[in-house]
Amino acid sequence: QVQLVESGGGVVQPGWSLRLSCAASGFTFSSSVIHWVRQTPGKGLEWVAVISSDGSNKYYADSVKGRFTLSRDNSKNTLYLQMNSLRPEDTAVYYCAREMAAHQHFDYWGQGTLVTVSS
């Protein structure tokens, strides 16, 4: 079955960096577009970024552009979200989600990893 498992969350201070991972199984990862979405009690669900199946195209929300970087290793079925210059407003549960083939919505989501940015 399709599985996405996020890891790497934690508590960091403002200005610090963190790298999240999303490990995939149960489907052809190298053919799949993957997104990151974050969720906070205050702002709800917010789309963060997307990476194409081969990693050649990446797009980011304005709120994270220039600070977050997506990459993927298709040989390891793993996606990475490098988060630099973290701010308190980046505090959220971060989910990776698969984009359904030939569509643009998200058909499977991981369980999420919590990132807390606080001094």
Next chain:
Amino acid sequence: EIVMTQSPATLSVSPGERATLSCRASQSVSSKLAWYQQKPGQAPRLLIYGASTRATGIPARFSGSGSGTEFTLTISSLQSEDFAVYYCQQYNDWYTFGQGTKLEIK
């Protein structure tokens, strides 16, 4: 940015009754609208995409309708496992979500 507005924020319904949730887009999203269900401590689960197509394994009591800027999710006969928070999402112009409707037991 397309703003998605869901109503009501909270809906109280008795088991066995019908629930109707609304989602409005600030501009047309065609039929590029999905609905997700989220229970506490869990990730969102896809229910409906393309405004009206049920995702794999979703019971027939869930149905979606609408196009353009007005959308509806209907749950025909509420089961205990249906009480959760529901989000709409547009994917016509990047991706934005509604703020959610909490469906609670009356």
